[in-house]
Amino acid sequence: MQIHELTAAECRDVLSRATLGRLACSRDAQPYVVPVSFAYDEPSQCLYGFSGIGRKIDWMRRNPKVCVEVEDIGDRFHWTTVVVVGRYDELEDAPELRPLRQHALELFERRTEWWLPGAARTGPREHPSVVVYRIHIVSVTGRRAAGDGS
Numbered sequence: 001m002q003i004h005e006l007t008a009a010e011c012r013d014v015l016s017r018a019t020l021g022r023l024a025c026s027r028d029a030q031p032y033v034v035p036v037s038f039a040y041d042e043p044s045q046c047l048y049g050f051s052g053i054g055r056k057i058d059w060m061r062r063n064p065k066v067c068v069e070v071e072d073i074g075d076r077f078h079w080t081t082v083v084v085v086g087r088y089d090e091l092e093d094a095p096e097l098r099p100l101r102q103h104a105l106e107l108f109e110r111r112t113e114w115w116l117p118g119a120a121r122t123g124p125r126e127h128p129s130v131v132v133y134r135i136h137i138v139s140v141t142g143r144r145a146a147g148d149g150s
Contacts, residue, residue: 001077001147011142014070014082015040015047019111021070023049025088027059038068038135039107046134047084048104057090057131064088066135082142086135104132 006014023036034056038049047068051057060066064087073079091097091104 001145004144004146006080006082006142006144008140010144011082011140012040012042014072014080014142015084015140016042018070018072018082021047021068021084023056024067024069025056025059025063026065027062032056032059036068039104039110041103041107041134044134045137047086047137048107048132048134050104050108050130050132053129053131057133060088060133061090068135077145077147080142080144082140084135084137085139086137089134089136091132091134100134101132104134 018038018040020035020037022033024031024033026032032055036049036051036056038047040047066086066088068084068086070082070084071079072081091101093101
């Protein structure tokens with residue numbers, strides 16, 4: 001098996017096709033990783049997402065430094081991963097942010113059932129508010145494995 005570094009262009013290509021990743025955030029030296037749906041916007045170099053208010057939103061509000069991992073796995077010998085290091089930015093429902101929120105909605109609508117799982121309820125205590133956010137990409141790296149497994 002050989003592992004190859006991806007170029008920045010190859011990383012952007014992976015991000016443009018992906019809709020699901022794992023978001024890592026931390027608070028008080030405690031890491032937290034959770035799957036998230038997102039939409040990549042190449043012109044702004046941002047990932048856009050939305051979520052109900054919960055642990056990840058609370059933690060990202062306190063510490064905006066985040067990491068997102070995206071993967072495409074065929075098997076243990078054929079896979080691609082991209083790691084984005086970035087900064088969380090909440091897009092509040094304010095007049096000056098309406099164009100960005102509209103842009104995020106347009107990106108989300110490119111997918112069928114784009115509101116899932118982000119707007120799915122997980123229990124009766126869940127907060128009904130939805131937060132729209134973006135992650136400004138600070139750096140991106142990726143690797144690809146290809147081999148016959150022998």
